[in-house]
Amino acid sequence: MALTDDQTVEIAEIFRLMGDPTRLKILIYCLDGPVAVGDLAQATGASQSLVSHHLRLLRAARILRAERRGKKVYYAAADDHIRTVVGDMIDHVAEPAEDGED
Amino acid sequence: MALTDDQTVEIAEIFRLMGDPTRLKILIYCLDGPVAVGDLAQATGASQSLVSHHLRLLRAARILRAERRGKKVYYAAADDHIRTVVGDMIDHVAEPAEDGED
DNA sequence: TTAATATATGAAAACGTGTTCATGTATTGA
């Protein structure tokens, strides 16, 4: 599986966006279904403004997608790859360390 | 699957480390087996010093593990979760975009 | 021990990112 330089940079960009605790919390809350911005702010403990800023980045990278219903805007994971990647990482952290580490 | 705050921060840290193009290139080259530092520098086009700095971070986070053989030090992915996460992400980028995006 | 090769590390420069605050836009209901 050979990647172009652009593809590598694209993947790095997605990982980078997942690499901030506030953004990752937002993302995890969105994994199981659409969540409104206000609810994300409350769940994460971050300000509404900060959540919106992060949501814009996650949306631009196609990690989340937005859908307006009336006054509220609901965000959800863009696709199953995102869910799988985060799920794998959760497994990685949950699992006891493997043999031979330092 | 509920995560503690510490676990969320730990996962974010791993994603963050994968989120730099130079580091991600290093990581991808290490996915299929141990690679020496000098070879990583040549493959990525980064300086030996920069590669070493990045390797230290990847090692500290248990994303890569090091093994010395004579003068050379070989780095490889620490476990299968790492391989799986990167593999999923490669699929994500390779796949055509899903329906309904903007 | 000395030289050569391979890797690691400390400090500083250059650059980028997360967060807050104030304000703007969109939607609904009266």
Place this chain on the structure above:
DNA sequence: TCAATACATGAACACGTTTTCATATATTAA
């Protein structure tokens, strides 16, 4: 239209990170 709710955005501050350069450590061979 006016007020209220929900979300988005621009600017600026504060902070952290990537990278380079010089130098140090480890291993092997002579």
